[in-house]
Every structure is written in structure tokens, then in C-alpha cells.
Amino acid sequence: MSYKSYNYEGLKKLCNIVFEKFGFNHEESENITDVLLLADLFGIESHGIQRLVLYYKSIKSGLVKLNPKIKIVKETPISVVIDAGQAIGQIAGIKAMDMAIKKAKNSGIGMVVVNNSNHYGIAGYYARMAEKEGLLGISMTNSAAITVPTFGKEAMMGSNPIAISMPAKPYPFLIDMSTSVVTRGKIEVYNKRNDKLPIGWTLDSEGNDNSSAKDVLYNMSNKKGGGIVPLGGSEEISGGHKGYGFALTVELFTAILSGGLTANYVHTNGVSGTCHSFIALDYGIFGDKKAIESNFSEYLNEIRKSEKAKGKQRIYIHGEKEMEAYEDKIKNGIPMNDNTLKEIDEICKYFDLKMDDYIIQ
Amino acid sequence: MSYKSYNYEGLKKLCNIVFEKFGFNHEESENITDVLLLADLFGIESHGIQRLVLYYKSIKSGLVKLNPKIKIVKETPISVVIDAGQAIGQIAGIKAMDMAIKKAKNSGIGMVVVNNSNHYGIAGYYARMAEKEGLLGISMTNSAAITVPTFGKEAMMGSNPIAISMPAKPYPFLIDMSTSVVTRGKIEVYNKRNDKLPIGWTLDSEGNDNSSAKDVLYNMSNKKGGGIVPLGGSEEISGGHKGYGFALTVELFTAILSGGLTANYVHTNGVSGTCHSFIALDYGIFGDKKAIESNFSEYLNEIRKSEKAKGKQRIYIHGEKEMEAYEDKIKNGIPMNDNTLKEIDEICKYFDLKMDDYIIQ
Numbered sequence: 204m205s206y207k208s209y210n211y212e213g214l215k216k217l218c219n220i221v222f223e224k225f226g227f228n229h230e231e232s233e234n235i236t237d238v239l240l241l242a243d244l245f246g247i248e249s250h251g252i253q254r255l256v257l258y259y260k261s262i263k264s265g266l267v268k269l270n271p272k273i274k275i276v277k278e279t280p281i282s283v284v285i286d287a288g289q290a291i292g293q294i295a296g297i298k299a300m301d302m303a304i305k306k307a308k309n310s311g312i313g314m315v316v317v318n319n320s321n322h323y324g325i326a327g328y329y330a331r332m333a334e335k336e337g338l339l340g341i342s343m344t345n346s347a348a349i350t351v352p353t354f355g356k357e358a359m360m361g362s363n364p365i366a367i368s369m370p371a372k373p374y375p376f377l378i379d380m381s382t383s384v385v386t387r388g389k390i391e392v393y394n395k396r397n398d399k400l401p402i403g404w405t406l407d408s409e410g411n412d413n414s415s416a417k418d419v420l421y422n423m424s425n426k427k428g429g430g431i432v433p434l435g436g437s438e439e440i441s442g443g444h445k446g447y448g449f450a451l452t453v454e455l456f457t458a459i460l461s462g463g464l465t466a467n468y469v470h471t472n473g474v475s476g477t478c479h480s481f482i483a484l485d486y487g488i489f490g491d492k493k494a495i496e497s498n499f500s501e502y503l504n505e506i507r508k509s510e511k512a513k514g515k516q517r518i519y520i521h522g523e524k525e526m527e528a529y530e531d532k533i534k535n536g537i538p539m540n541d542n543t544l545k546e547i548d549e550i551c552k553y554f555d556l557k558m559d560d561y562i563i564q
Numbered sequence: 565m566s567y568k569s570y571n572y573e574g575l576k577k578l579c580n581i582v583f584e585k586f587g588f589n590h591e592e593s594e595n596i597t598d599v600l601l602l603a604d605l606f607g608i609e610s611h612g613i614q615r616l617v618l619y620y621k622s623i624k625s626g627l628v629k630l631n632p633k634i635k636i637v638k639e640t641p642i643s644v645v646i647d648a649g650q651a652i653g654q655i656a657g658i659k660a661m662d663m664a665i666k667k668a669k670n671s672g673i674g675m676v677v678v679n680n681s682n683h684y685g686i687a688g689y690y691a692r693m694a695e696k697e698g699l700l701g702i703s704m705t706n707s708a709a710i711t712v713p714t715f716g717k718e719a720m721m722g723s724n725p726i727a728i729s730m731p732a733k734p735y736p737f738l739i740d741m742s743t744s745v746v747t748r749g750k751i752e753v754y755n756k757r758n759d760k761l762p763i764g765w766t767l768d769s770e771g772n773d774n775s776s777a778k779d780v781l782y783n784m785s786n787k788k789g790g791g792i793v794p795l796g797g798s799e800e801i802s803g804g805h806k807g808y809g810f811a812l813t814v815e816l817f818t819a820i821l822s823g824g825l826t827a828n829y830v831h832t833n834g835v836s837g838t839c840h841s842f843i844a845l846d847y848g849i850f851g852d853k854k855a856i857e858s859n860f861s862e863y864l865n866e867i868r869k870s871e872k873a874k875g876k877q878r879i880y881i882h883g884e885k886e887m888e889a890y891e892d893k894i895k896n897g898i899p900m901n902d903n904t905l906k907e908i909d910e911i912c913k914y915f916d917l918k919m920d921d922y923i924i925q
Binding site: 221274277280281282286310311312314316327339351353354355356357367371376378380382384385386399400403406409410411428434435436437440441442444446447449451452454455458459460462463465467470486489490492494495498502503505508509510512513515517518519520521547555 | 637640641642643645671672673675677684700712713714715716718719720721728730739741743744746762765767770771772789795796797798801802803805806807808809810812813815817819820821822823826830847850851855856859862863864866867870871872874876878879880881882905909
């Protein structure tokens with residue numbers, strides 16, 4: 204499978220138009236595009252433009268509602284519970300993190316939990332919304348069940364990413380990671396590429412090691428057993444119970460606190476029901492903000508400069524690769540593979556758009 | 565190395581007396597004993613009574629100050645920053661979580677960060693303090709640097725446990741886990757037992773796989789390089805960068821937010837400077853508390869009942885093993901090995917105590 208790079212501005216224009224064709228209004232389309240393409244700019248192909256078709260299918264199947272009724276269920280000076288009314292996750296997510304940021308600025312902290320939503324793209328987008336406002340940002344989401352509990356063979360938790368972002372120099376600190384070893388999106392990319400999965404990522408329907416992306420995707424979608432292993436692996440000796448614990452924590456902070464669906468009920472009975480959580484913290488409640496930021500930056504720099512393992516040239520801080528990828532891709536374009544390009548071509552034809560007007564090498 | 569089990573009440577009496585002999589007042593001694601022995605009751609030998617001698621050494625060396633000046637540095641309706649004045653960690657920790665609980669009851673959330681403290685025992689003790697009050701409790705601590713960043717060979721982060729506890733039935737949910745693959749305490753237990761470490765836990769001074777507990781303890785104490793690997797292993801493909809990210813998050817929430825020492829400065833220059841973080845959350849701000857608890861318990865039960873992998877009989881929820889160990893050990897005694905017993909005997913002789921009066925099989 205071959206990759207070519209395409210101009211960011213062209214892709215952005217196309218996504219904005221396509222989302223409007225899907226039925227979103229102008230502002231919504233811009234917001235969804237912004238979340239989607241940030242994933243590509245960060246080099247997280249699995250959560251980028253390759254999901255365009257999936258989003259369209261979600262609208263067609265009724266999982267995602269256009270013009271959703273987003274309701275505030277409960278509110279306090281530090282918290283909000285939102286029923287997203289089956290909105291696309293990006294619209295619910297941006298609204299929710301905006302509210303968390305406002306609460307944090309007024310009360311020191313804002314925690315917003317959301318139920319009845321859909322896939323919201325990369326969790327890191329929302330954590331960074333807070334970081335850009337000079338706050339510590341956290342976001343988590345559950346998803347359809349894909350992660351198997353330690354000693355189990357049935358997926359009971361989502362990929363359940365946790366994203367955390369905090370101002371730092373030269374790059375903002377940005378963690379964005381699933382609590383499973385890998386995300387479903389990454390398995391999809393391996394499947395599109397026809398690549399074998401590394402052992403230690405997934406289990407087959409009996410709970411044994413598995414290397415077929417196609418099989419595990421089929422089994423997960425059809426609830427045939429097996430799935431992705433939690434961070435730390437399938438056994439306790441390598442810490443698999445820890446990844447499993449973090450996955451449960453994400454279910455607690457998203458589905459349980461919002462009164463929504465846990466992963467094992469997400470995407471069943473014709474609704475998505477995905478739940479998210481957004482936290483913004485004004486760390487000024489703990490001390491001088493500039494001093495906190497500069498102490499943090501200094502510590503991260505000490506780690507960068509610390510001694511490297513044999514054969515390694517560089518120690519990365521979380522967010523660094525993403526920010527470097529961002530700069531590179533804005534300049535040199537976003538890589539897309541044949542399959543994704545083919546899917547985009549089909550969407551363009553469907554909406555009478557000339558792909559070559561937007562997809563520019 | 566052989567283990568025998570000893571009566572809990574006897575050990576408790578002995579610890580209370582010994583901590584008073586160390587110079588703590590009656591209430592302090594009871595609190596420290598309570599934290600220490602809960603580790604043993606939970607089956608976490610590494611953080612239990614085997615640390616008695618270490619604590620004594622910390623007082624003698626001046627790391628731990630008796631009658632510390634614990635100062636409130638900054639306070640808001642939802643937060644406190646505490647300078648623990650080199651208190652033993654348990655005293656600082658219990659005081660801090662008590663304040664977080666009070667803030668949570670008044671404001672919905674309480675976040676207390678502590679600098680200039682010492683080893684505080686198991687993080688889970690403090691998370692459970694909140695859980696027992698019907699709140700969601702979180703606690704984290706840093707420690708001397710023992711965890712190596714991905715692609716590095718120098719320890720730059722502590723074992724950095726995260727504990728989370730939440731009311732549930734039949735057992736409270738309780739995560740308590742280092743963000744390294746294992747804790748230093750566990751390496752110490754392997755060393756006392758003269759057992760080889762599993763490959764994938766630690767690195768030698770060059771950054772290669774290591775199986776000698778003695779070597780890695782020596783190297784860590786003498787800053788000779790190497791250390792413990794983050795959760796997820798030493799490479800990115802198995803998710804090592806994720807454990808590394810969680811370890812940095814703990815440094816952020818403990819050392820950085822409290823204005824204290826990051827792991828690479830903890831236990832240098834003759835002070836400990838350990839930093840902790842305590843969060844209590846009244847989840848009543850999100851909905852009916854009983855409904856939230858019952859939804860959570862139901863979800864955890866669904867996981868317990870889900871299909872087991874081949875050869876596995878049971879899926880555990882975090883906290884279950886600990887609660888079962890607790891019941892067993894209250895009834896059948898706390899197992900101690902020869903080395904720990906020998907150390908306790910020496911302490912007893914030093915303080916003119918008759919060990920047999922307290923250490924009862």
C-alpha cells in the first residue's frame with residue numbers, strides 16, 4: 204500500500220464542504236473538520252480523514268443525529284452533566300470543554316460529563332482546548348467494547364483514551380493514549396494495509412494471541428469474543444491489570460458519572476451512547492502560574508537531556524512528536540494511502556465534487 | 565525463605581508501641597500503624613511491616629522530622645497546598661485527605677497537594693478514606709527516581725502510584741498501582757527472598773534487560789543508571805510510552821502543582837521532599853449517588869460474570885483481592901518472612917521489648 208502526501212488546506216476545504224453535504228451547518232462542519240484533521244496533522248492517521256466514511260455511515264444509519272437536542276441535565280458551579288442527544292462527538296465535545304473551561308476560570312475547576320454522544324475523534328483535541336487557555340486539560344471517552352479484562356475473553360471496556368495537556372515550553376505537554384495497548388483505529392489501519400498485527404496486541408475469540416487484524420475486527424464488531432488487550436498485556440506479571448484498571452477508571456469518569464452507557468452497551472440496539480468526560484483545572488489555585496509552568500518545563504527538559512539507552516538517540520516528551528509532525532505536515536502535506544483516497548473519491552463522486560480541486564499533492 | 569503468619573492484633577500493638585518509641589505521639593503512632601498494617605492486610609507485603617526498619621532509619625538520618633511544622637501555603641474553597649515540614653508521609657497524608665474530604669463535602673471537590681513530605685505507605689489508604697465517606701477518592705505520590713523514561717537509561721520518575729477508590733458492592737472499587745511495571749518495594753521483597761526478577765521489569769546501568777534485584781537496587785540507590793521500566797515495557801510497540809506518560813502525570817499532580825521536588829531531586833541533599841496529591845469528589849454533583857453506585861456495581865458484576873479466557877476461572881475487579889486478603893489475614897494472621905522477623909527482633913531488643921509478647925502465631 205502506497206502513501207502520498209496532500210496539501211492540508213485542500214483537505215480542510217474538502218472536509219468542510221463534505222460535512223456540510225452530510226447535513227451539518229457551517230460552524231459545525233468547521234469544528235468537526237478541525238478535530239479530524241488535527242489527528243492527521245499530529246500523525247494519528249487512525250483518527251483522521253480515514254474516518255470520513257465511517258462518520259457518513261453513522262449519519263445514514265441514524266447513530267449520529269443532525270440538529271441534535273443537546274440538554275444540560277444538571278449543573279453546579281464546578282460541574283455539568285450533558286445529554287448530547289446523539290450529536291456527533293466533536294460538537295458535544297467542543298461544547299462540553301468550552302463549559303469546563305468557563306467553570307475553571309470562575310471556580311478553579313470545571314468537570315463536564317456527557318452521555319448519549321458519538322465518536323469524538325482524538326481525546327487530545329479537547330485537552331488542548333484547555334491548555335490553550337492556560338489551564339490543565341483532561342479528556343476521556345469510552346467507546347464500543349473492544350478491550351478484554353485481565354483473564355477474560357469478552358471485550359467489556361472501550362479503547363478508553365485519557366488525554367492530558369498542560370502548558371510547557373518549548374512544546375505543550377500532551378498525553379493522548381488509549382488504555383488498551385493500541386486503539387481500534389490502529390487495527391483498522393493495519394487491516395487496510397494488510398499488515399500482520401504484532402503479538403501481544405489482540406486476542407482471538409478463545410482468548411489466545413492473535414495476529415489477524417481482519418479477524419479481530421470481525422470478532423469485535425460481531426461480539427464473537429476476543430479483542431484488544433489492556434495496556435500492560437494479558438497477564439498480571441507484566442501489569443495488564445493496571446491497564447485494565449485505567450480502562451475501568453475511564454468508564455467510571457465517563458459512563459458512570461454521566462449516567463450513560465458503559466462500553467458493553469455502547470453501539471448496541473441501534474444507538475451509540477458514547478460517553479465523555481472533560482476537566483479543566485486552573486492551576487493558579489495552587490500557586491503562581493508562571494512558576495508552575497517554568498518548573499514543569501525545566502523538569503521535562505532535564506528528562507530530554509538525561510542519558511539515553513544504548514542505541515537510542517532521543518528521549519521524547521509527550522506532545523513533542525505531535526507538534527513536530529504538525530509543523531511538518533502543514534508544510535509538506537498529510538499522507539494518505541490508496542484505500543483512504545479511494546473512499547474519498549467515492550464520497551466526492553456521490554456529492555458531485557471534483558476531487559482534484561481539493562486533493563492536491 | 566520461609567513465611568509464618570502472625571496475629572494482626574499483636575502486630576498492631578507492637579507497631580503502636582514501636583512508633584511511640586521512635587518518638588511519635590499516641591495518635592500519630594496509631595495512624596502510621598493503621599496505614600502500614602493495611603498494606604499487610606491487603607497482601608501488599610512490600611509496603612507493610614517490612615518497612616519498619618526503613619522508617620526508623622529515616623528518623624535517625626533526619627529525613628523524617630518528629631513534631632513537624634505542617635504549614636498551609638495556599639487555600640481556596642476547593643484546594644489546599646501543604647508544606648509537610650518533612651513529616652512522615654502518613655501524618656501529612658491523613659491530614660491532607662481529611663481536608664480534601666471536607667472541601668468535597670462543601671464544594672463538590674477537594675484537591676490537596678503536599679510538598680516536603682516523606683514515604684506515605686500505600687496510596688490506596690488515602691483513596692479509601694474518601695471512599696469510606698461516600699466520595700470518589702484519588703491519591704498519588706512521587707518518590708525517589710526509580711523509573712526510566714522510554715529510550716532512556718537514567719531513572720527520572722518515581723514509582724508514582726495512582727490510587728482510585730469508589731463505593732461499590734459487594735466490594736469498594738480500589739485501584740492502587742504504580743505507573744512503573746512494579747514498585748521498588750516489590751524488588752526489595754525479591755532481593756530479601758534472593759529470587760531472580762522476571763525479564764521486562766528492570767534495566768541495568770546500560771539500559772539492558774536485568775534480572776538481579778540486588779544490582780538494580782544498588783544502581784538506583786547510588787544513581788548508577790538503570791532502574792524500573794514504565795508500565796507497558798521499555799519499547800513503544802508494547803505501550804511503554806503510556807506508562808511513562810502516566811508517571812509524568814503523577815509528577816505533574818504532585819511535585820509540579822505543589823511547587824515541590826520532582827523525583828530526580830527527591831532523596832538528594834539529605835532531604836526526602838516527597839510530594840503527594842489527594843482528590844475527593846462528591847459525585848452527587850453529577851446525579852443521584854445511590855443510582856451512580858448501583859450502576860457502577862452492576863457494570864462491575866457484568867465484568868465478573870463475562871466469559872473467561874481458556875484456563876482462567878475468575879475475572880477480578882480491582883479491590884476484590886485486597887478485600888478478600890483483608891478478611892483472610894484478620895482471621896489467619898499476617899505472613900512475615902525470616903528476614904523481616906529478624907529485623908523486628910532487633911528493633912524489639914533495641915527498645916527492650918519482648919518480641920514474643922506481640923509476635924504471636
